[in-house]
Every structure is written in structure tokens, then in C-alpha cells.
Amino acid sequence: MHAGLVAASSRSRTVVMVAFPGMQALDLVGPLEVFTGASQIVAGTYDTQVVATRRGRVETSSGMVLLSSRGLPDPRTDIDTLLVCGGPGVPAAERDTRLIGWLREASGNARRVTSVCNGALLLAGAGLLDGRRAATHWSACRDLAERYPQVTVESDAIFVRDGGVWTSAGVTAGMDLALALVEDDLGRDVALQIARWLVMFVKRPGGQSQFSAYLTGQRADTGRLREVASWVHDNLAADLRVEILADQACMSTRNFARAFRREVGMTPGKYVEVCRVQAARQALADTADGIDAVAARCGFGTAETMRRAFHRHLGIGPADYRERFAAALRPAI
Secondary structure (H helix, E strand, O other), X not given: OOOOOEOOOOOOEEEEEEEOOOOOHHHHHHHHXXXXXXXXXXXXXXXXXXXXXXXXXXXXXXXXXXXXOOOOOOOOOOEEEEEEOOOOOHHHHHOOHHHHHHHHHXXXXXXXXXXXXXXXXXXXXXXXXXXXXXXXXXXXXXXXXXXOOOOEEOOOOOEEEEOOEEEEOOOOHHHHHHHHHHHHHHOHHHHHHHHHHHOOOOOXXXXXXXXXXXXXHOOXXXXXXXXXXXXXXXXXXXXXXXXXXHHHOOOOHHHHHHHHHHHHOOOHHHHHHHHHHHXXXXXXXXOOOOHHHHHHHOOOOOHHHHHHHHHHHHOOOHHHHHHHHOHHHOOOO
């Protein structure tokens, strides 16, 4: 990072990052780059330590191998930030009673405890999310909510802070989380320098549902509901009131609305709006069509209706969204 060092930090914060076989490499490497960037700007800020359930080779889900020189440290050791990765190896890690016990004990000596992706399931298994709000990868939200009903799962959040426990959504959201931790420690100016270097938002607009509207609809267990979800995606400019969707599914309105919410995780009305916002985002980024035309084509009817939906889901309006993301449409200088 080509940013000038500012005054050295008065103390070093120990960040212990927990790796295990089958973890997703980016869950660790992404946050590690953020903390390393902070230490390059403010010398000596973070002492990052990658530990594993055992020393030596740790094969990640992509086949990349990490070499960990440290096993799990004494759980009585003072830790500033404890970070638990996620990935396909989480189910096996959940059965590792030594790891779960270590997380439970070590958390008592950590200023804050964090997880990336479905690593939230490891925190939940250690009882660290009881009575708290939490985020995880969108594909793991239902599993977390059903297995740990004492946890309030925020399925659309990029990351959630509840007291000293921070949890994030999937994969790259770990970098958003780490950036928020740095901002909390060192202020917005340092976080902004890191974000600029890594080409990130300091705070990403919107939630994780914006990336998975169609896939969310396909989570339904019932074939008729999956077909309706696909039909919505292909007919965004149509009349998509819940009564119309229920007719498509050959169900009563009441039963359809209840089944859709149970299986998809959101009401039919919210699903329709999420699909329309996603389609409008793509049109704004990929075409030069006017905002009124995009609003009509995506089923909003008016630009004002689309503007309100964008603010609800993304925190910015259509014009601002296009300004940020439609670089390809701008003429070369």
C-alpha cells in the first residue's frame, strides 16, 4: 500500500484468525489484507496471528494450502479480536469438540469476537450468539435460524454488530467486516485509505440479498413455488400482486403467501421488489436507457417508485447508483 505511515500506534492489537481444514481461503486472506493495510498506515497497529486446529498444512476448500506455525493458543491468553473463518469445512469443524470448547473459553478473554460467512455456525455452536443478532452467508441463514432459534438471524445484512460480537455475510463481506473493525479502532480516514487501495466501499450500499434474488427464489422446497419465483423473474413488468402469483401457483392467496414466506424467507411482495431492484441495477449499469424507461421496464411504473425502492434496499437512489457503477458507459477521456 503506497500510503504514508502516520504516527505509530501506542499499542498493538492482537488479531487471532482461526483456520481449519476446508475453510474458504478468502475468508481469511481478505480480512488479513485489511488489517495488514491498517498496520502499513499506522505502524504497529495490529499483530495478526493465523492459528489452526493443528500446526502444519491446512488445505482450504479451493485446494490452496496454508502453513500454520501455530496451533490453538492458550485460551486464557488476552486477545483483542478473535476472527473465525467459514467455508465448506464448517460442518466438520462443528464436530471438533476441542475447537468449539476453545472458542467458548477464548471468547471470555477477547475484546470482540467475529466470524466470516458460515463461520457464524461455529460461534453459535459455542453458545456465543445466544440472545444476539447475527449475519451469515445467505445460503446458511435458514440453517442457522432453525438450529439455533435463540439467535436472531438478519438475512440481508452485510455484517451485524451486537455488543462485542460481530458477524458477517459470505466471502467478500469479511473484508467489509474487517474494514468496519478498523474504522471502529482507528477512524474513518484510515479505513478510507485502505478501501481506496483495495477498491472497496468503506460501507457497501445495500444488503446481501441484492446479489441473490433469483437464487433466493430457487430455495423453495415446493416445485410450484420455484416455478412462480422464476416466472416473476421473467415477467417483472407484469401485474405481480400476491393474488396473481397465487393463481400462478394454483393456490389460495392466504396459503400461497404463508408457504412462500416459509420456504423462500421473505414475503411475495418483498421478493418481487428485490427482483425488480436487481433487474434495474443491471439495466442502469449496462445500458444508457433513461431512468424512466428502466423503471417502466422493470415493473416500478414510475421513477419515483423505483427511487424509493432503491433507497429501501441499497441506501442510494438510481441516479447515484448509475454514477457509481456505470463506468463502462462513460466515454473515454
